[in-house]
Amino acid sequence: MARWESGAVEPDMATQAAMATIFHVPAERLSALLWPNWLPMGELFHVEGVWSPENCHSLLDASGDLMLERRGFVTLAAGSAAVLVREWQSVGRAVPEFLSGTSEDIALGFEGRLPWLRDLEDAHGGGRVRRFVDLELQYANELLRQTGHGGAGGRRLFRVVADLCRIAGWASADTGHLAAAERYFVLGLRAARAGGDRLSGANLLKCMTLLLAEAGRPQDALLLARSAVDATADGPPRVRAMLTVRQARVHAILGERDACERLLGQAETAMAETDGQPCPDWALYFDDAEYAAQVAACHLALGNYAVSDHLLERTTRLQPASRQRDGVTYGLWWAENAFRLGEPERAAAHLSETVPLIESGFSTRNRTRFAQVRRLLHPHRTLPQVRDLDARAASLLAWGA
Structure with missing residues (x-):
């Protein structure tokens, strides 16, 4: 069903008619709409609409359905990325004082829980965190309903909503619910607009770039990534480096080496300026370990395996123990990189190190990635290191089969 609904495979008309009967879809809807648009849950996701606090509030009212959205592919209609960028860019360039506010502000309690939710998502991810965040979104929405959308308190609460949507979006992506993830990100982008927080909006665009790039839509991803970078030209250096x-990573995926390397040079300059400079709390994770990992991803995509190998060793050494899921992800990258260097034994060793952490975690993305990298080693399955890996990872391999 997922392959049918995503458009990867289109069922014949007889199969569609049988499905329409099961779903109680009228025959006239089936004949009037192309596949998969007649499906009850298959409508495309559109981004048009007035970018106002009131409109954002109405979208928040409907956000409860996102917990039921379990499709494992993106559903943004063709051309939606361009519409999203055009409408977002039209709202002006003001960036708020992200460290301002008083202890009496109505959003203070929500802000105080954000670090805990970020840490929880970093450590575990998955549906459990999403439930916590959805409760916070419901409470924030009710508070907006009671107090109104305007004033400093309303703007500050909308900024909290934007960050909550980012956390929920990554939790959704981590569990393979990509359609829900993109909806959270777009809702967060609107909330950031309602809160006057252009930096947070740019961060949400950044999140969407990876979602689209991994879904095979790198040109749309590049459009969003460029917009995020352009919007933060005068932002904190850590934010500029991150975006x-x-x-650069999208250019690497597209094989555009010169553009990628030019941007990596700009990012390196920005990272050198971060010491002592304030930045939003959500950007603090982009430390030396994360920077090395993201630059490594660029070189891995470009085929510069010796460079990426050095960077992945560095990020593994610097990675905080609290960011276990990210550590696993970069261990999987390191395993693939070793394979590309012609070292299957080392690749198997890196994979073996991730097995217990993946089994005890909740990341669907890491489980899927593990299976993909293990398939690269199939021609070397008789090596003792690979046989040992398969024995240790029997349940993971069965999951990815």
């Missing part, structure tokens, strides 16, 4: 590396 510039993401744009």
